[in-house]
Amino acid sequence: MTEAITGLQLRSLIKASGDLEVSLVPVSIPEPGPDEVVVRVEATPINPSDLGLLFGAADMSTAKASGSADAPVITAKVPEAAMKAMAGRLDESMPVGNEGAGTVIKVGSSDAAQALLGKTVAMIGGAMYAQYRLIKAADCLKLQDGTTAADGASCFVNPLTALGMTETMKREGHKALVHTAAASNLGQMLNRICLKDGIDLVNIVRSEAQAKLLRDIGAKYVVDSTAPTFLDDLTEALVKTGATIAFDAIGGGRLAGQILSCMEAAIGKTATGPYSRYGSNIPKQVYIYGSLDTKPTEIVRNFGFAWAVGGWLLFPFLQKIGAADAARLRARVAAEIKTTFASRYTKVVSLKEALTLDAIAVYNKRATGEKYLIDPTK
Numbered sequence: 011m012t013e014a015i016t017g018l019q020l021r022s023l024i025k026a027s028g029d030l031e032v033s034l035v036p037v038s039i040p041e042p043g044p045d046e047v048v049v050r051v052e053a054t055p056i057n058p059s060d061l062g063l064l065f066g067a068a069d070m071s072t073a074k075a076s077g078s079a080d081a082p083v084i085t086a087k088v089p090e091a092a093m094k095a096m097a098g099r100l101d102e103s104m105p106v107g108n109e110g111a112g113t114v115i116k117v118g119s120s121d122a123a124q125a126l127l128g129k130t131v132a133m134i135g136g137a138m139y140a141q142y143r144l145i146k147a148a149d150c151l152k153l154q155d156g157t158t159a160a161d162g163a164s165c166f167v168n169p170l171t172a173l174g175m176t177e178t179m180k181r182e183g184h185k186a187l188v189h190t191a192a193a194s195n196l197g198q199m200l201n202r203i204c205l206k207d208g209i210d211l212v213n214i215v216r217s218e219a220q221a222k223l224l225r226d227i228g229a230k231y232v233v234d235s236t237a238p239t240f241l242d243d244l245t246e247a248l249v250k251t252g253a254t255i256a257f258d259a260i261g262g263g264r265l266a267g268q269i270l271s272c273m274e275a276a277i278g279k280t281a282t283g284p285y286s287r288y289g290s291n292i293p294k295q296v297y298i299y300g301s302l303d304t305k306p307t308e309i310v311r312n313f314g315f316a317w318a319v320g321g322w323l324l325f326p327f328l329q330k331i332g333a334a335d336a337a338r339l340r341a342r343v344a345a346e347i348k349t350t351f352a353s354r355y356t357k358v359v360s361l362k363e364a365l366t367l368d369a370i371a372v373y374n375k376r377a378t379g380e381k382y383l384i385d386p387t388k
Contacts, residue, residue, distance in 0.1 A: 015039040015048065017141030018361055018386070022064050023103045024088060024096050030068035032084040033077065034361055039142045042118040047126050047147050053163035054110030054138040055353065056364070056373045056382040058300065064106045066099070067092035070374055075367050082365040107138030109166045111159040122147040130157065132165035139361065141386045151340055157347055163383060164353040167324065169343040171299070172200040174327045175257050176209055177339070182295065186210035188256035188269055191302055193220035195353055195381050201229050202350045210251035214244070235265065241272060248276035256296045257322065262303030266296045266319055267310050274313035289314015297322035302376065355381050360388035
């Protein structure tokens with residue numbers, strides 16, 4: 011009889027009382043089925059997309075630490091006004107962590123599972139903030155020899171999101187694109203893709219320091235949204251690139267509408283033909299894929315009628331393009347994980363260290379250059 015494996019797993023619980031509780035719980039790992047494997051998780055990143063599930067709508071200024079060093083517990087209050095949005099997860103203890111990497115230590119009977127025994131793999135599928143993860147072999151990406159778990163921990167969310175942006179651009183007939191919050195880990199990755207693939211990219215940042223960071227890695231078009239000349243600078247960059255599609259990580263406020271206005275202004279500077287009171291007939295698209303600003307999105311319609319604002323998420327996009335094209339993108343990530351798709355982390359913490367108020371205060375800011383990696387083996 012094979013000995014059962016038990017390991018710690020990070021869980022997030024929002025109670026009907028309005029209390030958030032984040033803790034570590036021991037979880038028994040079942041024996042893998044024919045097409046499954048058990049992975050010892052050795053690296054898993056804290057992405058902005060993880061924080062929404064980790065802390066929900068809790069006001070983290072109310073966070074308190076309790077429990078013991080071996081069993082830390084973080085609690086915080088969810089404002090009453092935000093409880094309606096949390097209705098679908100109340101009183102349900104939820105595992106956290108979109109992606110990770112580690113070593114396959116147990117496998118099922120299928121050929122696909124057997125081929126992964128002892129291999130270092132990257133994984134997607136949730137519940138990665140844990141010491142062990144039972145997962146389908148199909149949801150693993152075998153990493154190339156010499157690639158560590160830390161190298162491959164961010165193999166999916168940021169790389170495939172960045173590739174998904176350029177893929178969407180091409181599929182929808184645009185020739186260049188705009189990206190906001192562009193100095194982020196994902197934004198730097200997108201720059202490397204565009205430089206390698208010969209795509210013009212307009213980067214919108216929020217400080218001169220962020221602008222310098224991008225210029226230092228080769229970015230050609232960088233505009234600072236805090237500069238008094240921002241709208242003129244953005245319009246000029248759009249004239250030079252012809253970008254008519256944007257991916258916006260900010261979400262709230264006026265930025266999405268400003269991008270559309272500047273796109274229309276740029277088209278007006280280069281277009282030929284008669285004037286139309288309906289604006290240009292060139293499609294302009296802004297996809298919102300993040301919510302760094304949770305305020306309402308404000309759109310002032312001064313850019314004609316050939317425009318759209320919509321949401322964009324990675325997993326629906328991958329389903330839309332189909333298994334073959336998704337596999338093509340994943341294969342590129344694996345081949346370029348140490349170059350184009352390399353991720354850099356400012357700190358590596360254990361599961362227990364991730365549940366300290368000091369660590370939370372840093373990684374929950376979602377600040378540029380403050381990306382944390384969890385090593386559950388620590």
